[in-house]
Amino acid sequence: MMHPWLVPLWQGLSAQPERLPHALLLEGPRGIGKRDFALAFAQALLCETPSSDGHACGQCVACHWLAQDSHPDFRLLEPLTGEEEGAAEDGPPTRKRREINIAQVRALADFVNLSSHRAGSRVVVIHPAETLNPAASNALLKTLEEPSPNTHFLLVSHQPHFLLPTIKSRSFSLSMPQPSPALAAAWLKDQGINEAELCLALAGGAPLLARDFADADYLKERRLFLSALQAPKQLNWLALAEQGARADLAARFDWLQKWLYDLVSSRLAKHVRYNLDFAPGLQELAARVNLPRVQHFARELAQIKRRLQHPLNPQLLLESVLLSYLTAVN
Numbered sequence: 001m002m003h004p005w006l007v008p009l010w011q012g013l014s015a016q017p018e019r020l021p022h023a024l025l026l027e028g029p030r031g032i033g034k035r036d037f038a039l040a041f042a043q044a045l046l047c048e049t050p051s052s053d054g055h056a057c058g059q060c061v062a063c064h065w066l067a068q069d070s071h072p073d074f075r076l077l078e079p080l081t082g083e084e085e086g087a088a089e090d091g092p093p094t095r096k097r098r099e100i101n102i103a104q105v106r107a108l109a110d111f112v113n114l115s116s117h118r119a120g121s122r123v124v125v126i127h128p129a130e131t132l133n134p135a136a137s138n139a140l141l142k143t144l145e146e147p148s149p150n151t152h153f154l155l156v157s158h159q160p161h162f163l164l165p166t167i168k169s170r171s172f173s174l175s176m177p178q179p180s181p182a183l184a185a186a187w188l189k190d191q192g193i194n195e196a197e198l199c200l201a202l203a204g205g206a207p208l209l210a211r212d213f214a215d216a217d218y219l220k221e222r223r224l225f226l227s228a229l230q231a232p233k234q235l236n237w238l239a240l241a242e243q244g245a246r247a248d249l250a251a252r253f254d255w256l257q258k259w260l261y262d263l264v265s266s267r268l269a270k271h272v273r274y275n276l277d278f279a280p281g282l283q284e285l286a287a288r289v290n291l292p293r294v295q296h297f298a299r300e301l302a303q304i305k306r307r308l309q310h311p312l313n314p315q316l317l318l319e320s321v322l323l324s325y326l327t328a329v330n
């Protein structure tokens with residue numbers, strides 16, 4: 001079932017399959033269903049008996065192969081996990097950043113130059129395209145410059161400004177729509193999610209991301225962490241850092257960053273964007289803090305977050321960040 005907010009786009013694209021550009025760039029914020037859309041669209045292109053509204057049948061040989069990840073005319077390029085990456089010929093095995101490497105794109109060149117197995121279309125989905133490393137981007141460019149007939153590229157991107165301009169210029173860009181808050185909340189409730197409005201706010205309005213946030217343990221840990229931030233006078237930063245370092249460090253940084261945003265926004269605009277459930281506490285704290293100091297710390301935190309991937313000592317890092325927080329708000 002296509003996500004309801006993407007249906008109009010789906011209808012537009014599938015109305016004239018013969019006029020489909022060779023390469024489509026599906027761009028938009030994370031968590032709005034771009035990957036689901038690309039995979040469903042790929043299936044529809046490969047399906048041997050699609051329905052009149054352009055959806056895959058789910059019954060034919062092609063649909064079965066896709067369901068088993070074994071369709072010979074389909075490729076999905078995604079960043080390799082650490083382990084696979086160590087085994088790849090390209091780049092040192094110590095490379096930490098998850099990216100799509102040149103070996104993956106070279107394999108694609110052979111694939112698009114063979115004739116398709118089912119005498120139909122071939123489809124390549126690249127997700128997210130900004131994880132193509134520079135060598136892989138250049139290799140892909142060559143493939144895009146010499147389009148093979150009946151080959152479709154579906155590039156998915158959360159951050160299209162990181163793509164090579166030449167790749168963008170060879171693709172037809174489509175901005176994927178984000179649902180209205182009401183539609184997104186209704187969709188989440190249909191998925192059985194209780195705190196739909198809160199999760200949606202935490203996800204900046206992106207419904208699939210909101211669904212990921214709607215995990216009872218995650219929300220409980222978040223509430224404990226934010227309750228501590230809310231009462232800086234009582235905050236035991238050593239204990240909080242020790243707990244946090246053993247758990248999901250990136251989540252803590254995310255919570256703290258959104259907390260600071262809300263603190264500044266509460267003070268300047270009397271508005272809470274993310275942490276709806278802490279609005280009164282945020283207002284109260286915001287009235288007392290030294291605003292420039294909080295803003296300065298928020299900028300510092302953004303810097304630290306960029307280098308977060310593999311900290312030498314997570315606990316020490318979190319300790320120093322929490323101490324800076326206390327200095328900023330007390």
Ligand SMILES: [Zn+2]
Nearest residue numbers: 047057060063
């Ligand atoms: Zn089918």
